[in-house]
Amino acid sequence: SQTIHQWPATLVQPVGSPLSLECTVEGTSNPNLYWYRQAAGRGLQLLFYSVGIGQISSEVPQNLSASRPQDRQFILSSKKLLLSDSGFYLCAWSVGRTRDYGYTFGSGTRLTVV
């Protein structure tokens, strides 16, 4: 069966520090991968999505970046965190060319920038 792993679960980082969040998927090949962010009291905002290795699309300009070094690995990074980067980050995957079959989400990383 397919599973998605996301870590760490909780992270507290000082302003200006780097960030690396990792997401891996098991049990499927060539998934579409996504990073969403949920700010406190707000909805889910799509940050990045990837349809293949090295292929990254950015939905929102920001100081975050994403990479997909392997088929089932998706990494969210920042060189210097801002206070506004605090939030709940969710990784998700889907299959299907049209990405219409719904997504499976990881358990999320709660990031607090102090």
Added chain:
Amino acid sequence: AQKVTQAQTEISVVEKEDVTLDCVYETRDTTYYLFWYKQPPSGELVFLIRRNSFDEQNEISGRYSWNFQKSTSSFNFTITASQVVDSAVYFCALTQAGTALIFGKGTTLSVSS
């Protein structure tokens, strides 16, 4: 452009009450998919239902039911005889061919005993 609107920010009910969560969507495509997800306090998103634009048949799953009406661009979610365990944030979402899943801002449901 596509958009999902969940006008109800917070709803509070007492156990055993029925509650309906509203979802209105906008899209120019004739082929699209609608979803509902539940986010309990743990944070993980739990898939509840997927509906495609060609299937307007309402669906019932236990205490949950969904009313899809293309004429009003709505996909409402009703919980019958609510329970404390139903307390969560509920998200309506939309996708169409070639685009990623777009979420509404969510409705926080609080069920008290």
